[in-house]
Amino acid sequence: MSVWKQMTQKAAVQDYLQADQRFEKTMTAKDLMALGIGAVIGTGIFILPGTVAATVSGPGVILSFLLAAVVCATAAMCYAEFASALPVAGSAYSYGNIIFGQFIGWVIGWALILEYMLAVATVSVGFSAYFHSFLQGFGVQLPKAISGAWNPSQHTYINVVAILVVLVISLMLSRGMQTSMKINDWMVLIKIAIIVLFVVVGCFYVKPKNWSPFLPFGTNGMLAGASTVFFAYLGFDAVSSSAPEVKNPQRNLPIGIIGTLIVATILYMAVSTVLTGMLPYSKLNLADPVSYALQYFHLNKIAGIIAIGAMAGMFTMMITMIYSSSRLVYAIGRDGLLPNFLGQVNNKHLPNHSLTVVTIIIALMGGLIDLNQLAELVNIGTLIAFSFVSLGVIFLRKRDDIVNDGFKVPLYPVLPIISLLLCIGLMLKLQRITWIASLIWFAIGAAIYFAYGMHHSHMKNHKI
Template sequence: MKQPTVWQRLTRKPDVQTTLNADHQLARTLTTRDLIALGIGAVIGTGIFILPGTVAATTSGPAITLAFILAAVVCSLAAMCYAEFASALPVAGSAYAYGSIVFGQLVGWIIGWALILEYMLAVAAVSTSFSAYFASLLSGFGLRIPRALSGAFDPAHGTYVNLIAVLVVLLVGFMLTRGMTTSMAVNRAMVLVKLLIIGIFVVVGAFYIKPINWHPFLPFGVKGVLAGASLVFFAYLGFDAVSASAPEVKHPQKTLPRGIIGTLIIATVLYVLVAIVLTGMVKFTHLDVADPVSFALIFIHQPQLAGIIAIGALAGMFTMMVTMIYSSSRLVYAIGRDGLLPGWFGQVQRQLPRHALVAVTTIIAVMGGLVPLTQLVNLVNIGTLIAFAIVSLGILPLRRHEQINNPGFKVPGYPVVPLLSFLFCLLLMSQLPQETWLMSLVWFGIGLIIYFSYGFRHGK
């Protein structure tokens, strides 16, 4: 029998039916409400309390509202592509699994490696922000965290570990090991706290709006709106994590598209409302500060509400970590299940991929506690955009795939919408700084070494 060539092995695709049946051990417990809570948990983080102010001040002015809407339109193109894939292939692994099935093993691995970077770095970075907010909240009660336990490993400046960052990651990981029913109940409660606090800001702030603050509406012109849209685009990242939950969702053909698109609609409404109120309360030129929402509340003599915003920010970061640790554990589980990482990662115990979850939680806790992350956070953006671009392009071979019959959601305007989504992703990737590209080449170089030394030989 003729041996397959190297190219044939790199582009081999898994059997669709085998893949669809591979995750039968996971419990299907999640509903549309759970998925939207997961999505909102990931998308609406601290960004909603920071981005509308800083981007309005530096780039778009009061037209920041148009920038959010434009970014949402661009993001919705990719969201619809994700929704079609999730409907056609409700399997663990999200974009990694989609890429493997329509393009082959090597492309799947590259997406998976990009997403591992995105999820883990995002959570590690957010855990350090959570630590900073939590420390400032404690200082309001006269409590101080010892300097040695308040930052990444840097003995020259007297810091050895960021204890709060480590503990919050371990807490989220522990919560997720208790099962999805418990985890989703906690997540929904935290999302409600966050939405309630955003609602309080919008309602209270609406009484202090001065329409004169919206003039001029386009101080930086149309160019400012476009530049603002490219900046706030990243505020929407995270809706793709919803598709990682596919094997644990009830009625995935209907529930997954609703969860993905519902997340994007709700997030857009919230961002636009906050932007309208914030730029109406305070002249946009004053909003280039680290915490524009708190600044606006102090400006209108409501400092007690500024403390409530800190609680909202903590709830936002906590739910973001829940979604991203959950998604990254399912991704690592799927890659291990397919043999591209050791099979230990792909094992299921008591209806949960516990090994993958423990490994992911441990790595993120170490990164958040010990590693300075400031230079690496831009890599989150490139990892996401690579996944978006390949998923968008993947709709073309998905529609022609002989083994896949999708009675559920389909992208409207095929093939124009998937191609537009792909081109927009390339455009945004071209805007990222040169050092981000260089660091990502190093990351993908490491990924290819791992793939050819292990995954290429063991992949199922």
């Protein structure tokens, strides 16, 4: 088989469905929404409404979140159709293999590895910072040497808390999804309860005059705010990674993906409305605007509770992303593009080999590397996957061998095309350094594919 034919060879749907029967189906629509909300609602809900209002949108940040949700919904519906038609592990990676061929599938998978692992590593460092502040409230101070990434000049050598939280989550996931989902569900409920607490208490301190002028930076400010807060919604795509472990995936996966977006939009808009009503928008350009607003009105105990909500938000986000990473690496190993042991499941129907490798990489990144300059790479990895999924819906509809009795994107083919154009537009707004770093990442990925993956692929022999 020629190189080009192998690069463009499409995976057989039935091979994937048969291989992924090894997973135990335990997850419901409620579990999927908890996974999605856990990934989407993190510390950003306590920060972005204030900083975006102060710098670009004013109180119109409320509409910025709504507009961003509408934009995100176009990609979410494309994901929902794919998840309904192809309930297989690997999310956009597997969709790419089936619709576009092996090499495009690999590119999408490599982009998602970047998104998931880097996102978790970055958040683990944020969790560590909040945890340190939490301990300091009780008079406990961890040694500086174990409180930061490797930087001998600053006397920091390893971020122990960042490593430990990743290991704890990995241990949970290695025990099975039923136990992990129970913990995740409770953490998500705690997080939502804390957000609702802020909204309810904050309502008593709202002054309608703070909403005027509503659009101090004009319509352009609201649009600029929407492009900024768009990334606050990322994470719903991780829900589709769970497809082989979902009961009735044609029904439950679209509910999980679209339901996540709806709940997240309501929560973001509620926090934005109350926060900009409590204080003039110009006073909210802070690292912790929600806590500041509460402390301004001497609600210090509730401000402390918000910190717990922030940690819960980061914890559930890491659960979803580590889970999704392990399923993604499993899918790539299942196809032979990475070593075969990564595509194996144990007697509990869990891909713990891939989970172990993912955990080690994320823990080392979070514990030893300063990730501040790399955080925006998460965005480009996500948008590449979104672009291919949006375009892929058009090709999916043309496949006679793929039957979809579940969710389908409305206003086809207009919405998938709009989604594709919006994703490309957002990618073009990313910084030049982000593009350079991503090109280096994809050059490494291409080298791995041509040196290893192409020669070990199971697709050419239908051994999946």
